[in-house]
Amino acid sequence: MPHATSPSPEAEATMNVEDSHMTDAPALPLEAEPSSDLAESQELPANGGTANLDSIFDDDDDDDEYSSSAPRKPEDSLQDIPQQVSKPKYSSPDILRQFYQRLFPFRPLFQWLNHSPTPQPDFQNREFAFVLPGGAYIRYQSFASADLFRKHVNPRDRKQLRKASAFRPVMKELVFDIDMTDYDPIRTCCSGAAICNKCWQFITMAVKVVDTALREDFGFQHILWVYSGRRGAHAWISDKRAREMDDTKRRSLANYLVLAMGNEQGKRGGIRRPLHPHIDRSLKILNPYFQTDVLADQDPWASTEQADKILQLLPDKGLTTALQKKWDSMPGRTSNQRWADIDAVAEAGHLSTMTAKQLVEAKQDIRLEYTYPRLDAEVSKKLNHLLKSPFVVHPGTGRVCVPIDTRDLEAFDPLSVPTVTELLREIDEWDNEHKDSMSADEKAKVQDWQKTRLKGYVEFFRGYVAGLLKEENKGKRGREEDVAAGADSMEF
Amino acid sequence: MLAATSAPRIAPNKRTVLDARKRQFAKSTHGPEEYPHRLNFYVVPPSGDIALEQFEEWAIARLKVLAELESCQFRNRTPAETEEYMKPVLDKYMRLSSNASRSSDIEGERKRDHYSHWTLRLAFSSTADLRQRFARLEAQLFKLRMQSDDTRERQEFIKTLPMSWETLSEEEKATWLDQLKAATNVKRDEEESWFKVDWEKVPGLVERRQCLLKKGTAYVHVREQQTMVLNEFARQLETGLELSARFLPRMDEDNRLSPILHHLSQSFVAPDAGYTESSSIGDITIPTAAAIDGLAQHFPLCMQNLHRELRNNSHLKHFGRLQYTLFLKGIGLNLQECILFWRKSFKLIADDKFKSDYLYNIRHAYGDVGGDSNRRGKGYTPYSCQKLLTEPAPSAGQTHGCPYRTYSPDNLLTLLQAVGVTDRALLQGVREDVGKQRFHIACNRVFEHGHKGQLRKVKEEGLWAAGDLDTILHPNTYFKRSFLLKNLGKIKAGDLGVDGPESSSGGGREKMEE
Numbered sequence A: 001m002p003h004a005t006s007p008s009p010e011a012e013a014t015m016n017v018e019d020s021h022m023t024d025a026p027a028l029p030l031e032a033e034p035s036s037d038l039a040e041s042q043e044l045p046a047n048g049g050t051a052n053l054d055s056i057f058d059d060d061d062d063d064d065e066y067s068s069s070a071p072r073k074p075e076d077s078l079q080d081i082p083q084q085v086s087k088p089k090y091s092s093p094d095i096l097r098q099f100y101q102r103l104f105p106f107r108p109l110f111q112w113l114n115h116s117p118t119p120q121p122d123f124q125n126r127e128f129a130f131v132l133p134g135g136a137y138i139r140y141q142s143f144a145s146a147d148l149f150r151k152h153v154n155p156r157d158r159k160q161l162r163k164a165s166a167f168r169p170v171m172k173e174l175v176f177d178i179d180m181t182d183y184d185p186i187r188t189c190c191s192g193a194a195i196c197n198k199c200w201q202f203i204t205m206a207v208k209v210v211d212t213a214l215r216e217d218f219g220f221q222h223i224l225w226v227y228s229g230r231r232g233a234h235a236w237i238s239d240k241r242a243r244e245m246d247d248t249k250r251r252s253l254a255n256y257l258v259l260a261m262g263n264e265q266g267k268r269g270g271i272r273r274p275l276h277p278h279i280d281r282s283l284k285i286l287n288p289y290f291q292t293d294v295l296a297d298q299d300p301w302a303s304t305e306q307a308d309k310i311l312q313l314l315p316d317k318g319l320t321t322a323l324q325k326k327w328d329s330m331p332g333r334t335s336n337q338r339w340a341d342i343d344a345v346a347e348a349g350h351l352s353t354m355t356a357k358q359l360v361e362a363k364q365d366i367r368l369e370y371t372y373p374r375l376d377a378e379v380s381k382k383l384n385h386l387l388k389s390p391f392v393v394h395p396g397t398g399r400v401c402v403p404i405d406t407r408d409l410e411a412f413d414p415l416s417v418p419t420v421t422e423l424l425r426e427i428d429e430w431d432n433e434h435k436d437s438m439s440a441d442e443k444a445k446v447q448d449w450q451k452t453r454l455k456g457y458v459e460f461f462r463g464y465v466a467g468l469l470k471e472e473n474k475g476k477r478g479r480e481e482d483v484a485a486g487a488d489s490m491e492f
Numbered sequence B: 001m002l003a004a005t006s007a008p009r010i011a012p013n014k015r016t017v018l019d020a021r022k023r024q025f026a027k028s029t030h031g032p033e034e035y036p037h038r039l040n041f042y043v044v045p046p047s048g049d050i051a052l053e054q055f056e057e058w059a060i061a062r063l064k065v066l067a068e069l070e071s072c073q074f075r076n077r078t079p080a081e082t083e084e085y086m087k088p089v090l091d092k093y094m095r096l097s098s099n100a101s102r103s104s105d106i107e108g109e110r111k112r113d114h115y116s117h118w119t120l121r122l123a124f125s126s127t128a129d130l131r132q133r134f135a136r137l138e139a140q141l142f143k144l145r146m147q148s149d150d151t152r153e154r155q156e157f158i159k160t161l162p163m164s165w166e167t168l169s170e171e172e173k174a175t176w177l178d179q180l181k182a183a184t185n186v187k188r189d190e191e192e193s194w195f196k197v198d199w200e201k202v203p204g205l206v207e208r209r210q211c212l213l214k215k216g217t218a219y220v221h222v223r224e225q226q227t228m229v230l231n232e233f234a235r236q237l238e239t240g241l242e243l244s245a246r247f248l249p250r251m252d253e254d255n256r257l258s259p260i261l262h263h264l265s266q267s268f269v270a271p272d273a274g275y276t277e278s279s280s281i282g283d284i285t286i287p288t289a290a291a292i293d294g295l296a297q298h299f300p301l302c303m304q305n306l307h308r309e310l311r312n313n314s315h316l317k318h319f320g321r322l323q324y325t326l327f328l329k330g331i332g333l334n335l336q337e338c339i340l341f342w343r344k345s346f347k348l349i350a351d352d353k354f355k356s357d358y359l360y361n362i363r364h365a366y367g368d369v370g371g372d373s374n375r376r377g378k379g380y381t382p383y384s385c386q387k388l389l390t391e392p393a394p395s396a397g398q399t400h401g402c403p404y405r406t407y408s409p410d411n412l413l414t415l416l417q418a419v420g421v422t423d424r425a426l427l428q429g430v431r432e433d434v435g436k437q438r439f440h441i442a443c444n445r446v447f448e449h450g451h452k453g454q455l456r457k458v459k460e461e462g463l464w465a466a467g468d469l470d471t472i473l474h475p476n477t478y479f480k481r482s483f484l485l486k487n488l489g490k491i492k493a494g495d496l497g498v499d500g501p502e503s504s505s506g507g508g509r510e511k512m513e514e
């Protein structure tokens, strides 16, 4: 699999990074006139100061996608593109152009970012960033309509760069990033960029816990989970209340979800008792995964060396000595057996300093350590952080960043997510198959994405966006009618 | 009160109407304000008339308090230390008594509090940076006062606030009791009472998982109420400041207020401190020209630097001369002695040239010559730290100003070492201060280090009022305080000769450190 081997590929995607709702000086040279209520409809800027490019890019390395050998040049000009030495087939400009022209679901993506079928400041003031061949960035792009947006993604006619200082983030989706690298200390099946179905379960657990908390605790409803294309998942929360959160609130929310674990240094984690209801609920969600996916599948304490880890997590000398003795005399015990041994040894009276209750708590802490979501919280804390857009092609794997249907989370298989080359081939195959069986008119009605495995994902995304739009329209009905005429010009 | 400032002054006694309401937001009713509570959210702007000089005087007092609060923060004082440090400062500049105190001036105190807040709100709304600083300090001040408030009076005040919290019904409480207790970590002896707010109102509690969350609503324990009041105060103030900023251009039409407001906002660079006669040591001893070398050990770095330059080159350029002359005047050196001092110091200059080129300026600074107003005002006032920190930076070859500001960090440390400040931790602290542009904090840091022992003694034995140990904001204050501290025993014993204490004149380059 390409994802398992690709060595730091040169970033080659045309359109890649995207996010962040921006306010700006309204009358900058775009082809379309911004709607007249633009300035008025903006929220007051939530945090001052212009973005410092260095600091933004410092912590932007969420999925390793952009770590090319070429130095990053945030405001790079187009002339200065390093030559590719060798590039994977799926990232050739031609293939990518075909993908964005034939398969990329511009319209629902536009509506998703726009929160309405017709152009709104939500979309027009949004920052888009593009990754150029060689890994350079073009940031601070914005578009008056979906059409201009699509044209831009076609790399021939890029507009001049807008000044970074014209942008000040005031609104954007709340985002989360879960990346498998954070699980390297506890997963045994793969490491680094590689994933398999066993360790993907960590992402599944994380999605479940975070999704539940976002819905139950914060009341969010419009949460889109997206496969990052390689070894993680992103969440985009589009509820109005989430989009309007300033950095302070983003940080609070992210830290609410992050569980600091002190266990790696061998001392007891500072998890408060009684457990906060969110932690308590998460533990209940995670318990079954701990038995099957951690103890059985990962088997993290199989070797004697690995078993030391668990001994370090049990702060009771009597208990650990007795366990050590038992395990020395019975080599080759599985993690499941060792986990059961803890209780058996404790019940046999080997607890010296801990009470039975403290042992229960220590075991809870261990379960949390091995199952609780490991979020890259920095991504969630800042308005100006960039995240890869849904449906773009991951430059390292060629896989499309497809949405994940959380109603059937267990069924999602990252290894079967289509790559851009597979998709283009599927179009050809479909065309071939239906060469004679369909009339030209009939065929013209079928769009290219409908001929491929992308179909299910696009349809899911459309359904999701429709739900979002419906909710938004409750709030601002009537505004669309004023500009309804404009909608026609955006047919894809 | 307020001495030399670059801003033009309004003639005192000219009564004017400060009707902030008219220029701000058309709300609130006429008539005298009433202040039933000690604490104030300052939602309504003042509507009464006050004299311009009060307008300024009250604001300056408040500014002093805020500056001291900020210096506590810069010095990383703990909340307890801050409270202890601030108590005398508050008592001195902005006393605010409780209803129970039976103070005779409750209304007056609260009016000053109210008006001065609004004055500074206008003065500091012009830039985002000032707004942020002001809001942060005001929130800290509010917190200090809320914590020191009488419990019952505080509850009464909180009840009046239009906060959107709703107490949990018994039914809800019963349904969620276990979760509520677990989430808010209720101790056995704490009351079981919670209220509901949007979670966005309590981001700190959410961050620390100290409240229960359900569908975006936070269930908060009643003990958190104070924090929430404080957050609400900060939030309303920030909104209010944004609003003031938009109204500010209209204020410019009133040319009596804008110079005052401008001056106040300048004072935020380093708070202004007027020169007072008490900074002179004339009441203790009569300084002479010959004594200056000996006294120089008590000078702040800006003046020590000028003194060194003068001794090294037997000359000082115009602005340095002016700065130094005024300082010397401030410590109590009379005109005759000052002329003598300069005459002897400029030893390479012939008498004729001295008379024609330099004498007049010295006399002018003392108000001995010049126009009527200069003579009446006894010349110029010694420069404050703020003046030194806000005037244009010296060009090459000039040595006036504040070295903490004008020197590069490396050169500054070299200079400090040359005058005997060598403690590594101290120098590191200075480097950090100047890196953050906290020049007067660096200077105070050096002062405190150089007078550690005496300061401890003064505090422990309660020799000085706590208000006498506030942050130094004037070179002459620095001098006077240093002089008094180094001569603690002698001054009490009346043991000072005419030439000043420790008149080992000629030395003058003694170490500042113990």
Ligand SMILES: [Zn+2]
Residues within 6 Å of the ligand: A189, A190, A194, A195, A196, A197, A198, A199, A200
């Ligand atoms: Zn794996």
